[in-house]
Amino acid sequence: MSEINWQKSSYSTQGDGNSCIELASIGPDAIALRESDEPGTVMTTTPAKLRPLLHAIKAGEFDHLAG
Numbered sequence: 001m002s003e004i005n006w007q008k009s010s011y012s013t014q015g016d017g018n019s020c021i022e023l024a025s026i027g028p029d030a031i032a033l034r035e036s037d038e039p040g041t042v043m044t045t046t047p048a049k050l051r052p053l054l055h056a057i058k059a060g061e062f063d064h065l066a067g
Helices: 047-058
Strands: 022-025 029-033 038-045
Touching: 029 047, 038 047
Parallel strands: none
Antiparallel strands: 022 029, 029 038
């Protein structure tokens, strides 16, 4: 199996307290997600299913949960 190349958001910074979600393409129809604080826990999805979630996050639909 080839190495997975995880990508972190350009909005994330290095250092303590800067956990974020990392994404990796693991095939033509599969995306892996993990939290940087828990790199051993990986979730997979498809681009079609991830797209609406990303749009909702960018639109601020979950801002009320941050805090």
